[in-house]
Amino acid sequence: MGKLWGLFFAIVPIFAIGMFLYYALVLPSGLLPVNVNARPEAYWIDHLFWVILWVTSGVFVLTALAQVLFVFRYGDRGDGRRAVYTHGSHRMEIAWTLVPAVALFALAIYQLDAWASAKTRIPQVPAPGTVVAGGQAEATVPKPPLAEVTGRQFEWRFRYAGPDLVIGTRDDLFTVNELHVPSGEEIVLSIKSEDVLHSFFLPQMRVKQDIVPGMKQFVWLNAVQVDPVADRYDILCTELCGWGHYKMRGRLTVEPRERFDAWFADAFARQELAVFDPAVAATAAETIDADAAPTDP
Amino acid sequence: MNRMTRSSVAVATFALVAVLATTTGCLSQPAEFETNAAYLYRTERARGEDFRFEPSQTDDVERVLTEWFGTPDDPRAPKIGDLDFSTVLDADRLTMASGAVYSDQEDTKFGLYREHCAHCHGVTGDGKGPTAPFLNPYPRDYRMGVFKFKSTPRGSRPTHDDLRRILVEGIPGTSMPSFRLLKEEELESLVDYVRYLSIRGEVERALIGELNELGEGQRLLPEDAPADDEAAAEQKARVLTNVKRILDRWAQAEQSVSPVPPRPAKFDDPEELAAAIERGKAIFHGDVGNCARCHGTTALGDGQTTDFDDWTKEYDPLDAAVHQIYVDQYDVLPARNAKPRNLRLGALRGGRRPVDIYWRLANGIDGTPMPAVLTKPEGSPADVTGLTPEEMWSLIEYVRSLPYDELNDPYQAVPANVRERP
Numbered sequence: 001m002g003k004l005w006g007l008f009f010a011i012v013p014i015f016a017i018g019m020f021l022y023y024a025l026v027l028p029s030g031l032l033p034v035n036v037n038a039r040p041e042a043y044w045i046d047h048l049f050w051v052i053l054w055v056t057s058g059v060f061v062l063t064a065l066a067q068v069l070f071v072f073r074y075g076d077r078g079d080g081r082r083a084v085y086t087h088g089s090h091r092m093e094i095a096w097t098l099v100p101a102v103a104l105f106a107l108a109i110y111q112l113d114a115w116a117s118a119k120t121r122i123p124q125v126p127a128p129g130t131v132v133a134g135g136q137a138e139a140t141v142p143k144p145p146l147a148e149v150t151g152r153q154f155e156w157r158f159r160y161a162g163p164d165l166v167i168g169t170r171d172d173l174f175t176v177n178e179l180h181v182p183s184g185e186e187i188v189l190s191i192k193s194e195d196v197l198h199s200f201f202l203p204q205m206r207v208k209q210d211i212v213p214g215m216k217q218f219v220w221l222n223a224v225q226v227d228p229v230a231d232r233y234d235i236l237c238t239e240l241c242g243w244g245h246y247k248m249r250g251r252l253t254v255e256p257r258e259r260f261d262a263w264f265a266d267a268f269a270r271q272e273l274a275v276f277d278p279a280v281a282a283t284a285a286e287t288i289d290a291d292a293a294p295t296d297p
Numbered sequence: 298m299n300r301m302t303r304s305s306v307a308v309a310t311f312a313l314v315a316v317l318a319t320t321t322g323c324l325s326q327p328a329e330f331e332t333n334a335a336y337l338y339r340t341e342r343a344r345g346e347d348f349r350f351e352p353s354q355t356d357d358v359e360r361v362l363t364e365w366f367g368t369p370d371d372p373r374a375p376k377i378g379d380l381d382f383s384t385v386l387d388a389d390r391l392t393m394a395s396g397a398v399y400s401d402q403e404d405t406k407f408g409l410y411r412e413h414c415a416h417c418h419g420v421t422g423d424g425k426g427p428t429a430p431f432l433n434p435y436p437r438d439y440r441m442g443v444f445k446f447k448s449t450p451r452g453s454r455p456t457h458d459d460l461r462r463i464l465v466e467g468i469p470g471t472s473m474p475s476f477r478l479l480k481e482e483e484l485e486s487l488v489d490y491v492r493y494l495s496i497r498g499e500v501e502r503a504l505i506g507e508l509n510e511l512g513e514g515q516r517l518l519p520e521d522a523p524a525d526d527e528a529a530a531e532q533k534a535r536v537l538t539n540v541k542r543i544l545d546r547w548a549q550a551e552q553s554v555s556p557v558p559p560r561p562a563k564f565d566d567p568e569e570l571a572a573a574i575e576r577g578k579a580i581f582h583g584d585v586g587n588c589a590r591c592h593g594t595t596a597l598g599d600g601q602t603t604d605f606d607d608w609t610k611e612y613d614p615l616d617a618a619v620h621q622i623y624v625d626q627y628d629v630l631p632a633r634n635a636k637p638r639n640l641r642l643g644a645l646r647g648g649r650r651p652v653d654i655y656w657r658l659a660n661g662i663d664g665t666p667m668p669a670v671l672t673k674p675e676g677s678p679a680d681v682t683g684l685t686p687e688e689m690w691s692l693i694e695y696v697r698s699l700p701y702d703e704l705n706d707p708y709q710a711v712p713a714n715v716r717e718r719p
Binding site: 155272 | 448467475478697
C-alpha cells in the first residue's frame with residue numbers, strides 16, 4: 001500500500017503541470033491576455049510574471065518529486081519496522097529559511113523599478129509658464145487626470161474632466177460603465193470609491209489598483225491601438241465588494257484621438273440634451289453591445 | 298472500520314445528500330407569485346378591524362390572476378375578452394426574461410429577471426427580494442404601476458424608453474446599478490417583464506378591490522357561472538372596465554410624452570445665463586416654484602422632510618401600532634420618510650440631462666410628494682399663476698448650477714489629511 005500512496009501523491013503535480021501546459025499551449029491567448037499598454041511597467045509586470053512563474057514552477061516540481069520519492073522509497077513495507085522520530089536538523093532549517101528569503105529579497109529588489117514606474121512615476125507635463133527647450137521642460141507637474149473613476153456598489157461611474165482638464169466643473173462628462181481613452185497618449189485616471197473596497201482592473205493594460213473609500217489614487221497607462229477603429233476591453237472589479245460584485249463590469253474603448261474627441265463631443269451633447277425629439281431621445285441612452293466581445297485576445 | 302460503522306456512515310451520507318437536495322433546490326417548489334397580502338389586509342381593514350374576506354374569495358383572486366397572467370415560469374400576455382395585452386407585452390420577450398436562469402447553445406440568455414433583478418425587486422416585483430431590507434432607498438414595488446422617473450405627465454405610465462433608460466443608466470444615489478452591458482434584446486425583454494409585473498400587480502389590486510362588491514358566499518368571476526346569471530355578468534363587466542383602464546393607461550403612455558419647450562438660445566451667453574440663474578433662484582424661493590419649502594433654503598434637502606411616498610402611505614406610517622401590524626404580519630418594510638433631494642450633490646436620480654430636469658419639474662415625480670409645477674405659455678399675463686418656459690429654464694439652470702456653487706466647492710472641502718500621491 002505504501003508505494004501506491006507515493007503514486008497517488010504523484011497525481012497532484014502531474015495534473016497541475018498538465019493543466020498548466022494545456023492552458024499555455026492550447027489557449028490562443030496563452031497564459032496572459034494581450035498586453036496593449038506601452039508603459040514600461042506593463043512590460044515589466046509580464047516579465048516578472050514569467051520570472052516568478054519559472055522560479056515557483058521549478059520549486060514546485062522539485063518539492064513534488066521529493067515528496068513522491070520519499071513516500072515511495074520510505075513507505076511502510078509491511079515488514080513490521082517502526083518509524084523513527086527526529087527533532088529535525090538545525091542546518092536544514094537554516095537552509096530552507098535562508099534560500100527562500102534570499103530569493104524573495106532578490107525578487108523584491110528586481111521589481112523595484114516596475115513598482116516605481118506603476119505607482120509613483122506619474123506622467124508629467126510642463127509646469128504652466130515654464131520654458132520647454134529641446135523637448136525638456138524646466139519644471140514639470142503631474143499630468144491632470146483624464147477622468148475620475150468612482151467604484152460604487154455595483155457599477156463604475158466615470159467623470160471626464162472635459163476641455164478645461166479640471167474635474168468638478170460644468171464641462172465634465174458623466175458616463176456609467178463606459179470608459180473611452182485616446183490611444184498613444186499617457187492617460188492618468190483618478191480613482192476613488194463611494195462606498196466599500198473595490199479594485200479597478202484593466203487586464204489588458206496590466207493596471208490594477210485597490211480602491212479604499214476616502215482615499216484618492218491615480219493610475220496611468222498608454223494604450224496601444226490594435227484595431228485602427230476601436231479596441232474594446234473589459235473593466236473588472238477584483239475585490240469582492242458585496243453580493244453584486246460580479247455586476248461591476250465595464251467596457252474600455254481605446255480609439256484614436258480624433259475618434260475619442262468625436263465620441264466625447266457626441267456624448268456631451270447627449271448629456272446636455274435640452275429639446276425633446278423622439279429620434280434623439282431614442283439614441284440618448286445607448287448600450288454597449290456586449291456581444292462585440294472584448295478584443296482580447 | 299467494522300461493518301456497523303460503515304453502514305451508518307452510508308446512511309448518514311445518504312441522509313445528508315437528501316437534506317441538501319431538498320433544501321437547496323433539486324426538489325424545491327417552482328417559483329410562485331406572492332399574493333399582495335398587505336393590500337388585501339388594507340382593504341379588509343377599511344371595512345372593519347376584524348373583517349376578513351372569505352378564503353374562497355381570496356383564492357379566487359389567485360385563480361383569476363394565474364388564469365390570466367400565468368406563473369413566473371410561464372408568464373402570459375393575457376387576452377381577456379376583447380382586451381388584448383399583447384399590444385403592450387411581447388410574449389417572446391416575457392419568455393426570455395422569466396423562468397429559471399439558463400442560456401442555450403447560441404448563448405441566448407433566459408431567466409434574466411431572476412438573474413439581475415429578483416434579488417432586490419422580488420419574484421413578484423413587490424420590491425421585497427432578499428436584499429431589499431438592506432437598501433436605502435428600498436427597491437421599487439412595481440405593483441402600483443407607478444414609476445418615478447419618466448417623460449409623461451403625473452399619473453401617466455412611463456414609456457418604454459423611460460424604463461429602458463433607467464436600466465441603462467442606473468439611478469445615481471440609489472442601489473440601482475447600470476445594466477449598460479446587457480444586450481439590446483435582453484434589455485428590451487426586461488423592460489417588458491417589468492411592465493408585465495406592474496400590470497399584473499395593478500390587476501391584482503383591482504381584483505382585491507372587487508372583493509368589496511361581493512356578498513356573503515359569492516365568488517369572484519366564477520368559472521361555472523350560468524349564462525343567465527345577471528349578477529355574475531355585471532361583475533365581469535365591472536372587472537373588465539377596470540382592467541381596460543389599466544391596459545389603456547399603458548397603451549397611451551407612448552403618445553403622452555410631455556413636450557419640452559426649447560431652452561432659450563440666449564442662455565448660451567454667459568451673462569444672460571448668470572442672470573437666468575439669479576431669476577431661477579428667486580423662483581426656487583418664490584411662491585410659484587416654492588421649491589425651498591421641501592428642498593430647503595440652501596437646497597440641501599433639509600426643508601419639509603417628514604412626508605412619505607405613496608408606496609409607504611398605504612400602510613399607515615403615521616399610526617405606529619397599525620404600521621407595526623403591516624411590518625410584523627404582512628412583510629411590509631418599516632416606513633422611511635421621503636427625503637427631498639439634496640440638489641448640491643450633483644447626483645440627480647432621474648438623470649442629469651436638461652430635458653430630464655424639465656420633466657421632473659413640469660410633471661412632478663409620481664408617487665412622491667414632489668408636485669408638478671404650474672406652467673403657462675410664454676407671454677401670459679403676470680396674474681396667471683404658473684411659470685413661463687423661460688422661467689422654467691431659468692429654474693432648471695439654477696438647479697444645474699447648484700453643484701458648482703462656490704459654497705460647496707469640493708476643493709475647499711477636501712480635508713488636509715487626504716492622501717494624494719505622488
